[in-house]
Amino acid sequence: MSKLLKAAFCAVAAATLISVVTGPSLAADKTITVQAWGTSWEQGLQKVADDFEKQTGIHVEAVTQSGSADGYARLQSMADAPKIDVWFTTSSLAARVTSDDKMFANIPPDKDAGAGAMIPGAVTNRWVAAYYYPLSIIYRPSLTKQKISGWNDLWQANFKDALAVPDVETYQARMLLVSALLNGGSIDDVGPGFDALKRLRPNIAMFYGSDSDARRALAQGDVSVLVGPPSQAKPLRDAGVDVAVVSPKPAPVMFDVMTLVKTQRQDLAIQFIHFVVTKAPQATISSSFDMGPVNSDVVPSPDLAAVLPAKADQVTFDEAKVNAGIGAWNEKFKMDIAH
Structure with missing residues (x-):
């Protein structure tokens, strides 16, 4: 075998070995699963997730829920080995269930100044609001x-x-x-x-x-x-x-929020949560499905601003x-x- 052919063979073998040993693991490491409402996902969160993947290389798999109670029941059913990394729910349900230390983790503050100033009430240690809306x-x-x-x-x-x-x-x-x-x-x-x-x-x-x-x-x-x-x-x-x-007086204002589930992919999930509240995703959310931005640096879409x-x-x-x-x-x- 010539030296050139031998070198090429060794390179291919090494690449194949690396792919076999690390490929699936690396792929899994770069994927998170997010559970949210189907309509919200279709109208704007899918675009946010796609932009997140382009920026970070982290792929987001979506699992849809018909409602927060349905989503929480699914989480409970997999309590010993959760397959959901980020769960979207209402602030009310989040306030009730995220004290469960076995299932939920604290969300560290975003140190990136690009996240902007969050509006009052939009952040706790166990959830971060993705948007707000009135009744x-x-x-x-x-x-x-x-x-x-x-x-x-x-x-x-x-x-x-x-x-x-x-x-x-x-x-x-x-x-x-x-x-x-x-x-x-x-x-x-x-x-x-x-x-x-x-x-x-x-x-x-x-x-x-x-x-x-x-x-x-x-x-x-x-x-x-x-x-x-x-x-x-x-x-x-x-x-x-x-x-x-x-939106007449009295107008109740509510948040839909992101919670961090305790899995092996928390570091990646935290990146997604922090990304959602930066300016571009917040503008996408507001313009795509008329939700109020929780980032105070973002102006609501014109259609929404007219009825807030x-x-x-x-x-x-x-x-x-x-x-x-x-x-x-x-x-x-x-x-x-x-x-």
């Missing part, structure tokens, strides 16, 4: 034949069988809490909220737990009004459905109190209202 009223002017300007409009008799309203478990009981505030109650006294929902019941065509079901009902004209975040309007508008959005509530009209609720009460509230809701 709003989305309606079809061609079907309602009137402009909706406030929550009390929904109780008008001409909206009989016209509303799609989130159930108590969806959007962390915010519709119940808004109803309470409108009628002299509070998070510590939700009785007036239940009484108000009973009065509203003839106008409610559906209580929903799935955003896609509610959007479909509004698109098909089965309902003319949908209570939900402004992001619900964007896919309808993009499909040519006439929709208007108003004024700061004076925004309200927040103590998540610890929501978590303490939501189980009993849901049972009462099922027995007294949803049936």
